Amino acid sequence: MEEVDKGASERITVRRMPERARYERSGIDAILDEGLLAHVGMVTPHGPVVIPMLYARDGGVLYLHGSAASRLLREGRGVQLCVTVSIIDGLVVARSLAHHSMNYRSVVVMGEASPIEDFDEKSRALDILSEHVIPGRVEATRPHQEKEVKGTLVLSMSIDEASAKVRTGPPIDEEEDYLLDTWAGVIPLGIDVGEPIADPRLVSGTPVPEHITEWQR
Amino acid sequence: MEEVDKGASERITVRRMPERARYERSGIDAILDEGLLAHVGMVTPHGPVVIPMLYARDGGVLYLHGSAASRLLREGRGVQLCVTVSIIDGLVVARSLAHHSMNYRSVVVMGEASPIEDFDEKSRALDILSEHVIPGRVEATRPHQEKEVKGTLVLSMSIDEASAKVRTGPPIDEEEDYLLDTWAGVIPLGIDVGEPIADPRLVSGTPVPEHITEWQR
Numbered sequence: 001m002e003e004v005d006k007g008a009s010e011r012i013t014v015r016r017m018p019e020r021a022r023y024e025r026s027g028i029d030a031i032l033d034e035g036l037l038a039h040v041g042m043v044t045p046h047g048p049v050v051i052p053m054l055y056a057r058d059g060g061v062l063y064l065h066g067s068a069a070s071r072l073l074r075e076g077r078g079v080q081l082c083v084t085v086s087i088i089d090g091l092v093v094a095r096s097l098a099h100h101s102m103n104y105r106s107v108v109v110m111g112e113a114s115p116i117e118d119f120d121e122k123s124r125a126l127d128i129l130s131e132h133v134i135p136g137r138v139e140a141t142r143p144h145q146e147k148e149v150k151g152t153l154v155l156s157m158s159i160d161e162a163s164a165k166v167r168t169g170p171p172i173d174e175e176e177d178y179l180l181d182t183w184a185g186v187i188p189l190g191i192d193v194g195e196p197i198a199d200p201r202l203v204s205g206t207p208v209p210e211h212i213t214e215w216q217r
Numbered sequence: 218m219e220e221v222d223k224g225a226s227e228r229i230t231v232r233r234m235p236e237r238a239r240y241e242r243s244g245i246d247a248i249l250d251e252g253l254l255a256h257v258g259m260v261t262p263h264g265p266v267v268i269p270m271l272y273a274r275d276g277g278v279l280y281l282h283g284s285a286a287s288r289l290l291r292e293g294r295g296v297q298l299c300v301t302v303s304i305i306d307g308l309v310v311a312r313s314l315a316h317h318s319m320n321y322r323s324v325v326v327m328g329e330a331s332p333i334e335d336f337d338e339k340s341r342a343l344d345i346l347s348e349h350v351i352p353g354r355v356e357a358t359r360p361h362q363e364k365e366v367k368g369t370l371v372l373s374m375s376i377d378e379a380s381a382k383v384r385t386g387p388p389i390d391e392e393e394d395y396l397l398d399t400w401a402g403v404i405p406l407g408i409d410v411g412e413p414i415a416d417p418r419l420v421s422g423t424p425v426p427e428h429i430t431e432w433q434r
Binding site for chain 1: 365
């Protein structure tokens with residue numbers, strides 16, 4: 001447990017496979033910045049609920065887009081969330097089934113999220129959410145309309161309580177299994193980006209901009 | 218809400234964008250079978266927690282691999298979980314930021330999960346979990362050892378309460394925005410599979426089997 005930062009709260013401390021845990025903010029930020037989708041957990045009167053949500057990081061703050069949590073927000077109060085972002089880097093193929101695994105990077109952020117009320121702050125948060133998914137898109141589109149900003153719920157939460165978990169490298173097999181002639185290794189996985197498909201109603205002759213053709217993760 | 222099946226319980230009914238909801242089991246099963254990782258939510262004394270977990274479907278039952286829920290399991294009792302599986306199919310690029318979206322397929326399963334106690338049933342569930350990730354792997358590896366099965370926690374839960382949400386197709390923009398010469402469309406996303414990387418300790422001359430070279434999703 002020597003990797004555990006003294007600042008890590010008890011509830012965020014990784015208990016299972018603690019040697020895979022990371023608590024430095026730079027490592028946590030890098031994973032958050034690369035991920036596309038967060039899985040956000042909340043406690044409802046019906047039990048736990050996990051919803052995929054768009055998110056973005058702005059310094060030490062996480063923005064979440066989506067009204068899924070809106071029913072849980074009470075007048076002027078926040079809602080307790082657990083935001084998990086996972087990136088799969090590969091399938092770890094071992095000599096025994098028990099040692100199969102995945103190479104992955106994941107982050108868990110816990111805390112209270114509150115809706116952004118201020119118009120300008122919310123407008124800026126929407127831009128940051130957009131830039132997180134497609135950098136360069138804000139400049140390429142018309143400005144927000146007032147009703148668009150007002151009709152959107154953006155939640156904001158601090159990244160104070162966060163931990164990351166990372167697995168890399170080849171399988172770790174039982175020592176005697178290394179004598180077997182069973183293939184073992186890693187199948188690397190990433191994001192495959194296809195050719196952009198133009199909207200059928202695109203104004204004729206509109207070129208595909210570079211921020212679309214060059215999109216990658 | 219005409220798509221809502223009468224069998225859908227209140228808590229599993231999709232409220233946000235109900236036109237994207239699906240409740241037929243065949244559609245739900247297809248998404249569960251294609252996904253690689255589930256995000257599993259549970260309620261802990263510290264609030265909601267969401268953990269990425271390996272899962273597999275066996276008919277109307279979902280198996281979950283991982284001891285993350287073990288602390289919440291009480292003597293002979295189950296634990297309430299929300300299991301969410303999401304597949305991102307593309308980035309939906311609209312003419313205004315507000316109409317940007319993702320093409321995705323996601324499933325939410327709610328219910329009580331319990332650990333499998335029976336040795337043979339657990340052993341079989343471990344095989345099904347393995348085949349979900351890499352079909353053909355069970356036959357290619359040595360049999361489970363007793364201690365491996367006994368030392369692993371596998372949870373089982375019914376897929377009775379489940380719903381899917383699906384978005385496909387081009388962006389839906391404001392009618393007046395279709396006159397803009399802003400590029401719009403879809404960037405298709407999928408899983409990029411790299412060349413298998415052999416374990417450094419592989420027995421020399423071991424060929425890469427077809428279930429590894431042909432792996433795809």
